[in-house]
Amino acid sequence: MIFSEAEAGPALADPNGDLLDGVPVVSPLAWNLSYRFPVHHISADFQPHAPDPEPTHLVVYRTRQERIAFLKINAVTQRLLVLLREQSHRSGRDLLNSIALELQHPRPAQLIEAGRSLLDDLRERQILLGTRRQ
Template sequence: MGFIEIQNEFMAHIRKPAINKKPNDIEDRRMAIYRDLFFNNIEGFVSSGFPVLKTLYTDKQWNVLVRQFFSEYDCHSPYFLDIAGEFINYLSSNYKMKKYDPVFMLEIAHYEWVELDVSIAMQNELEKRLKNTDITSASLCLSSLVRNLSYQFPVQNISTSYKPTEPSPQPNYFVVYRDEDDDVQFLATNAMTALLLSIIEASEGSTFDEVCQQVLTHAPQFNAEQIAQGALVTLSAMAERGVIVTKNQD
């Protein structure tokens, strides 16, 4: 048996020891060390990345969930920092929910993961802070350190004592961003703010007037003056936080 075949047999046993036999030339005592080491590392990273989600399960249920991820999902990144993102991909694609899984499982997991995502995001070097006086004249961009999000469930309130069974009457909007001190901040927003930011994100480099014109097509119940006034107040607050920026043209 070649080296690659031995490696594949070794990893197959590590991931699914109940199904795949261990390599013949490795004693079980040593193999057990590897089995525990690999799984415990993955379990530790997943648990630290999703502390709220973990509290919603018994220890046995949680270990089953992580074991399924460990056994069934082929991660696309070799880096430990990417394990949480791979776990999100698994839940949203491969995982079949069980009766005891909360209906908001994927949303609370994503809400927890996005903190890590923003904390390690690389800032675009062309971005620069936007002065309030320049909002109406500069090209507008969403910072690379920002995520504009909405959830069906009130994920910010979920805990062992609050586990909603139905979505909220209205979406729950959030902006997650990294501030000047490199701390991750969560800011609850509303539908209009979410719309403004989504337009800026989708049409990077748009001017204030162009953004307002797009908002008008989505909210015809307001006139152009009302939209411009509201957008200026909102975008001024977002510029102060570094949520919207402009870019150097060099």
């Protein structure tokens, strides 16, 4: 079994920061994972024999209350979480604009508005800690 000694205390981020115009901080207690099988459904009664056509994307995270949680996410959310870790100096708005360009989205402003709600939800779940302190 693997244990993480990482902490997600308030010193790491401003919990009330603007996730669009600030730089969102991903909790060190959140892991963005992708699988070929729906691992979150596997049980004694469900043993898939072939991979799904699309990957299963999950975030596994530990809350401040020491509870382990799982969140099934889509490919766009998965991409956003990858970018948040790889390009940890860019604002949420910049990263969402990058995703809109990658997707060739016809209305980037619409994607950014949906992204605002997504970022807020990720913060509420404690996957995002807030924004980088200045």
